Amino acid sequence: MSKRATREALGATLVELAQEGADIFAVDADLARATTLQVFGNAYPDRLLNVGIAEQDMMGAAAGIALTGGTVFTGSFAAFGTGRCYDQIRNTVCESHLNVKVCPTHAGITVGEDGATHQMLEDIGLMRGLPGVRVLVPADYHTACAAIRLAADVEGPVYIRFSRFATAEIYDETIKGSFPWATVLREGADVSLLACGVEVEQALQAADLLAAEGVSAEVIDIESVKPLDEDLICASVAKTGHVVTAEDHCVATGMGAAVAGLLAERCPTPMRFVGMRSFGTSASAEALLRHFGLDAEGIKAAVLDLLR
Amino acid sequence: MEAVPDGSVRDLRLAANDMRVDVVSMIARAGSGHPGGSLSCVDILAALYLGGVLRIDVDDPDWSERDLFFLSKGHAAPALYATLHRLGWIDDEDVASLRTLGGKLQGHPDSNACPGVEVCSGSLGQGLPIAVGAAWALKGKATEGRSSERSVYVLVGDGELQEGSNWEALMLGAHHRLDNLTLIVDQNRLELDTAVDSECTLGDLRQKLEAFGWCVFEVDGHDIEGLLGTLRSARRVRDTRPRAIISHTVKGKGVSFMEDNVSWHGGAPNSAQAEQALAELAAEREAMERGEGNE
Numbered sequence: 392m393s394k395r396a397t398r399e400a401l402g403a404t405l406v407e408l409a410q411e412g413a414d415i416f417a418v419d420a421d422l423a424r425a426t427t428l429q430v431f432g433n434a435y436p437d438r439l440l441n442v443g444i445a446e447q448d449m450m451g452a453a454a455g456i457a458l459t460g461g462t463v464f465t466g467s468f469a470a471f472g473t474g475r476c477y478d479q480i481r482n483t484v485c486e487s488h489l490n491v492k493v494c495p496t497h498a499g500i501t502v503g504e505d506g507a508t509h510q511m512l513e514d515i516g517l518m519r520g521l522p523g524v525r526v527l528v529p530a531d532y533h534t535a536c537a538a539i540r541l542a543a544d545v546e547g548p549v550y551i552r553f554s555r556f557a558t559a560e561i562y563d564e565t566i567k568g569s570f571p572w573a574t575v576l577r578e579g580a581d582v583s584l585l586a587c588g589v590e591v592e593q594a595l596q597a598a599d600l601l602a603a604e605g606v607s608a609e610v611i612d613i614e615s616v617k618p619l620d621e622d623l624i625c626a627s628v629a630k631t632g633h634v635v636t637a638e639d640h641c642v643a644t645g646m647g648a649a650v651a652g653l654l655a656e657r658c659p660t661p662m663r664f665v666g667m668r669s670f671g672t673s674a675s676a677e678a679l680l681r682h683f684g685l686d687a688e689g690i691k692a693a694v695l696d697l698l699r
Numbered sequence: 700m701e702a703v704p705d706g707s708v709r710d711l712r713l714a715a716n717d718m719r720v721d722v723v724s725m726i727a728r729a730g731s732g733h734p735g736g737s738l739s740c741v742d743i744l745a746a747l748y749l750g751g752v753l754r755i756d757v758d759d760p761d762w763s764e765r766d767l768f769f770l771s772k773g774h775a776a777p778a779l780y781a782t783l784h785r786l787g788w789i790d791d792e793d794v795a796s797l798r799t800l801g802g803k804l805q806g807h808p809d810s811n812a813c814p815g816v817e818v819c820s821g822s823l824g825q826g827l828p829i830a831v832g833a834a835w836a837l838k839g840k841a842t843e844g845r846s847s848e849r850s851v852y853v854l855v856g857d858g859e860l861q862e863g864s865n866w867e868a869l870m871l872g873a874h875h876r877l878d879n880l881t882l883i884v885d886q887n888r889l890e891l892d893t894a895v896d897s898e899c900t901l902g903d904l905r906q907k908l909e910a911f912g913w914c915v916f917e918v919d920g921h922d923i924e925g926l927l928g929t930l931r932s933a934r935r936v937r938d939t940r941p942r943a944i945i946s947h948t949v950k951g952k953g954v955s956f957m958e959d960n961v962s963w964h965g966g967a968p969n970s971a972q973a974e975q976a977l978a979e980l981a982a983e984r985e986a987m988e989r990g991e992g993n994e
Contacts, residue, residue: 416836437839440832448867451828455851456836458767458817458829479864482822483829487810489818 394557397588398496400535401553402430405464408543409435415543416456418442419466420449426466426496426553446471450479450491457489462543465491469498469511469552477517484548485521492542493518494551499639500671500679501556501589510671516644518550519617525570526617527551528638528646530591533562534614541568554639556676558592561612573620575627579609582633582694585624587613587646590637590665593680596687597637601694608694616646624650625658634662635694639685642666663693707750709987711923715745716984718781719953720977721794725777727973729798732806733774735963736856739887739920739948740775743854744782746926747883752934754848760788760815766849767817767833771826772856772885773807774965779816780804788815824862826853827882831872834880834941841879850934854883858890861899866911872941873912880941881933882913885920887950891964904945913943920946954979 409415409431418440423429432439440456442448446467453463465472472495473480484491500510518526527542527549529535535553542549561576576591577598586594591612598608609627613619628634634654636647642664654660665685672679680686684693718741726732747753747768756762760783770779777797783789789803793813796802803813807821820826830853837849855865872880884904888895895901908915914936918929926946933942950964951957954976957968968976 418832437842440835442867442871445864445867445871447824447864448828448831448871451825451864451868452832452835452871454818454825455829455832455834459833459836459840461836478822479825479828483818483820483825486819 394559395532396555396557397529397532397535398427398553398555400532400539401466401494401496402427404536404539405431406434408540409438413543414461416440416461416463417466418449418453418456418463420444420446420472422467428464428466446475447479450476451483453491454479454483454487454489457491461490463491464494467495468509469495469514470509473511473514473517481521485523488523488547490546492549492551494553496553497555498552499554499589500667500683500685501554501639501676503556503676503679504673506673507670512641512667512671513644514552515616515638515640515646516648519649524548524550525615527572527615528587529553529614530588530612531558531561533560533564533566534568536564537566537568538614552588554589556589558589561591561595568614570615571618571620572614573623574612574614575609575623576612577608577610579607579631581607581631582609582635582698583627583631584608584610584635584637584690584694585613585646585650586610586637587616589639590685593685593687594637594690597690597694600687600691604695606694606698613646616649619649619653621653621657624653628654628658628660632660633697634660635665635690635697636662637665637685637690640666642668661697663697665690665693708924708927711745711750712987713984714749714785715742715923716980716987718745718778718785720980721781721784722777723954723968723973723976723980725780725794725797726967727970728795730967731798732777732967733965734957734968735889735950735960736772736885736887737775737778738952738954738957739950740854740885741778741781741952742921742923742926743883743885743946744778746923746930747852748782749785750923750927752927752930753852754850757786764849767851769817769826769830769853770808770820771853772823772859773821776804776806776808779808783813783815786815789813823859824864826855827865827868830880830882831868831877834872834877835875838875838877838879850879850881852881852883854885857884857886857888857901857904858895860884860901869908869911869913876939877941878939882941882943884943884945885948886945887948889950889959889961889964893961908943912940914938914940916942916944918944918946920948921952953983
């Protein structure tokens with residue numbers, strides 16, 4: 392099975408959308424080659440605004456372009472393209488309900504060797520707290536393409552979290568997204584294993600490991616962290632009675648916390664949270680997943696702890 | 700500077716006086732707000748909106764070919780609301796509802812609630828980057844032959860220029876030669892706590908803006924005739940640089956006890972103070988009507 396990073400979908404899909412006639416613009420902050428928005432810029436040089444190393448200006452300019460009409464995608468890395476310009480996202484883009492799609496790449500510890508400053512672990516929390524913005528965390532290249540198309544199809548702000556880390560292709564090019572978006576990838580009876588982004592691949596591997604131990608895990612890909620597919624999640628949980636969430640993000644404010652909030656209201660269920668509880672550090676992505684317990688073994692351990 | 704007919708200047712001065720009455724009345728009624736920075740930019744807004752500088756359709760705030768104006772110093776919302784009131788885009792009832800539940804006139808401008816407001820503002824340092832993006836897009840669209848005449852204006856406070864995001868946008872606007880963009884600085888020299896110069900001075904603002912690649916004008920921000928001439932010159936000058944107009948103003952202009960007084964950045968006049976302020980504005984109006992002018 393070939394592996395690709397979700398970020399590779401960004402520039403290529405915007406080119407397709409523009410070729411199909413969509414009024415697409417992109418703004419980046421000196422990271423267009425890394426985010427792949429340069430691919431779009433190469434095809435449509437007058438539609439990519441690279442503002443230099445100035446993320447606040449990137450988000451402000453995106454808002455201004457959106458106010459003249461058109462759909463605007465922003466880039467940069469999640470650490471900067473979300474954190475550095477949170478105020479612009481909150482007060483200008485979201486409050487004014489502008490047609491800006493915030494699409495940073497390089498989220499999570501799987502950024503790897505660049506270390507803690509570059510490993511954004513709080514962006515899902517920052518974004519899902521904002522009224523009016525929808526949050527997508529694609530698990531593979533094909534869902535990343537579908538997420539971009541979905542974002543372009545809806546009016547108003549959307550956040551899409553892209554990764555640098557190449558992951559297995561779980562879906563194929565026919566996949567289409569809609570809100571709320573969650574997919575049962577593997578049915579099971581003992582535990583609901585909810586994962587998003589790069590952790591979906593790890594969760595699927597964990598389900599194999601658990602099967603060898605006689606535990607039947609239902610694996611659900613949470614593509615839209617906001618809105619959550621509440622009915623799908625609750626139906627799975629009603630069946631299994633146990634929930635483990637896995638994400639390359641801090642557990643305090645991420646997808647798991649969102650699921651916990653849902654379940655606390657609708658069907659309180661014992662849970663475990665796989666995710667980050669500290670800043671990251673430098674190492675390869677694989678080494679970091681293992682070190683912080685975000686790999687398949689770590690997820691398996693969390694499930695066994697819950698079921699014990 | 701271009702000549703402006705006398706009659707229209709007199710009308711604009713009277714309109715600015717009406718707007719100051721609105722500002723004082725609505726803040727007094729609301730019991731909170733920012734009178735100082737609202738009163739300092741009233742004449743600028745009167746010249747822009749009522750003096751024929753901004754391309755707008757009075758009958759349609761959403762006209763697709765309108766110029767874009769962004770009030771970056773969102774706390775001066777009452778001055779913008781007073782302008783929209785003159786245009787008839789909001790009514791007396793709206794003006795009476797400033798800062799109340801369900802009202803169009805939020806404490807800081809809300810584009811979801813109020814006609815004629817382009818974008819939500821209030822977090823300082825955001826208007827200029829927005830304006831740069833809008834001007835860049837409009838210039839691109841002009842190249843594509845889709846639109847050509849629209850210009851972009853943004854009003855910032857001088858204290859607000861302490862926000863670094865402005866300087867990012869100043870570089871970008873000059874880099875892209877956005878000659879369809881005009882930055883107006885309401886330089887009233889005071890911020891919330893104290894004087895701009897005693898907290899973190901902007902130094903020689905004209906020199907800085909010029910060094911950043913902008914075509915800079917300066918004007919007395921309470922001289923309607925000068926404002927009209929400068930705004931029109933800035934729009935028409937043959938220069939590929941974006942324009943900046945440093946507008947020298949007095950915070951709290953038009954109300955003696957608020958003028959140049961930092962304690963009137965935020966706060967509402969009590970009824971006696973409001974009465975005095977309105978009496979002063981009435982006297983100013985009377986003098987204008989007698990033909991004495993307001994200089």
